[in-house]
Amino acid sequence: QSVLTQPPSVSGAPGQRVTISCAGNTSDIVTDYYVHWYQQLPGTAPKLLIYDNNNRPSGVPDRFSGSNSGTSASLTITGLQPEDEADYYCQSYVTSLKGVCVFGTGTKVTVL
């Protein structure tokens, strides 16, 4: 049911920069609402990583950043670390579905 599409996987060596995209299948998602990002380490609950497109909660390293162009959102990890190996999900709302909450399809980040 997800209407937010992410690449299934991305990978990079330690220290590299990786970007995860989050594209809505209609323009009424990432345009009308903020996009948030969550990190899910293996066997744990998701953790809020980025909120309101590009803000980090306290304690989240500044190598994580977000952006939203209005048609697509993205999460960038600058200076990839081994502990960043995890699944990442974007989340937003769908205007045409009367504000229903949706998650992205998820992206597995592998640190080579």
Added chain:
Amino acid sequence: QVQLQESGPGQVKPSQTLSLTCTVSGGSVSSSDSHWSWIRQPPGKGLEWIGDIFYSGTSSATTYYNPSLKSRITTSVDMSKNQFSLKLRSVTAADTAVYFCARLSMTDVFDIWGQGTLVAVSS
């Protein structure tokens, strides 16, 4: 610091009702700045929002449900126990998942999560 803990049976038979409870500690389920949510994750798959409930403090609760599950869901709040609950009726194997409870903040982010509980639908 608000913490959440899910509880409930780890196995439910097909066609029966899945019932889970989330206990809130370090905060109040009647807080005006929080919606209380359920999210699930089938094994090896992504996250799916189930729904959330907001207690307005006037002896009534407002609910928001995923349209794909709406016909089978009931959520409720028990202020005396500081808990909120989920009931999912007529379950099938497709409902097998880790179920998370979470707090939806007034800025519409899931900022606090329970650890999750695996519920298997099996006879």
